[in-house]
Amino acid sequence: MIPGKLNSSKWIYTVFWVLVTVIFLYDTRYLITKAGLPFFLICAAVRIALLIGLAWINLNILIPRYLFRKRYILYFVWVLLLIAGYLVIQSVYDYYLYGFIIGPNRGGLLSASLLYNFTHTSLYLLLTVALKFSIDWYEQKKLLQEIKMAQLQTEVNFLRSQVNPHFLFNALNNLYALTIKKSDQAPDMVLKLSELMEYMLYESNADEVPLEKEINYLHNYLELEKIRQGNGADIRLTVNGNTEDCRIPPFLILPIVENAFKHGISKIVHHAYLHITIEITEVLTVKVLNNKLNVQQAEESGGIGLANLKKRLDLLYPAAHTLDIMNGAIQHEVILKIDRLC
Structure with a gap:
């Protein structure tokens, strides 16, 4: 990966996760009054850290190793396993948070937490994949454009170089004609x-x-x-x-x-x-x-x-x-x- 692409991609991903964090904080702001600020911040940190880790493994390991090599079945199996691991960790934490910290109302919360985390995790995972392919498409298009412009400039320089000998040939013929005539x-x-x-x-x-x-x-x-x-x-x-x-x-x-x-x-x-x-x-x-x-x-x-x-x-x-x-x-x-x- 070229340095320019690395820097631009890092900034794009940073902005993306900042937005995700802001959305999550806004969506769970009720936890400040129900569970207190420390648990609110811990909840946000745990979820965002797990999502970032999930996305990083998918983008840097699973996609290059399986998806780009057309090993689609293995790719989707690993993605499901990855999501399952995330669901276990996050749902257990949610079960603890909502069941024991916020209040004693624990009936059915585990299944609801699993469904909520599965849908949101899948959505964020799809968004990061779409973001990666968008960045790769843009960078590839930009690189192809730079290569095309370099090729065009090379051809322009070649065509221009043909003009000089062409003119010199005519000028020397002119001079030769005059010297013949003295x-x-x-x-x-x-x-x-x-x-x-x-x-x-x-x-x-x-x-x-x-x-x-x-x-x-x-x-x-x-x-x-x-x-x-x-x-x-x-x-x-x-x-x-x-x-x-x-x-x-x-x-x-x-x-x-x-x-x-x-x-x-x-x-x-x-x-x-x-x-x-x-x-x-x-x-x-x-x-x-x-x-x-x-x-x-x-x-x-x-x-x-x-x-x-x-x-x-x-x-x-x-x-x-x-x-x-x-x-x-x-x-x-x-x-x-x-x-x-x-």
Whole structure:
């Protein structure tokens, strides 16, 4: 049993027995006037101590040894024997208390005491069993949830790790193309790539980063693409709203933009455009609109970028995001909305 579960269970059982004690004291308060305070306290102490001992034996010995091992007959036999032993002790004490301490009216008290103790003991025993199974069910559910969240986080980290090599592969291809052409833009691209790598290696290791840094990263990426494209494409990045209080998982917007370049404006020679709008209100809204070469490209796959994005969104923001992808005849638009970011 883990320490957290042990502590929580101990407190729950403590509260349960305190309530049982209070109920019993209230139910037998008449003994204070009839038998006196000492006998009243002794009666309560004896009954509660016996009930606690009965419950402890059942929960810690009988249930693990017999019930959990599906030895049901032996379990119920031992429970009956346990209750019988309790009845003998408690009923003899009650017979003495009610018969000799309170008064001489002893006729029929033993049988009445047996029936009373049997019903109440069985009830308390069932309550403790129900309480144990409730605690075990809750702890098991909590543990499964923690395991599930750990697995989801592991998968998110794995999916995120795929983004970095994917981007680096594209960036190096861009740089290679410029060096082949002996372009004067190559040094500027190396500087931009260095800034991007610094962000990737040192600033994006957290689960979330400031949205402002992610937008700056995206801006540098677009500058690199402008250098590589060289086709006069109309590339715009517009940010509306306050980004100061917003945080976002790193590289969450990039796959949409990469997909727009890969299947959109990189294949258009003239009048290519890519318009990115980021709006911060109650939700974060990202719109990426670009034109395409022809209708057939509407059915092309977005590669691992968009596939990873969809998985990450499902893992990070279940029921708290929408991702709409609209493939038209001449343009492609993606709208991403995420709640609980700002």
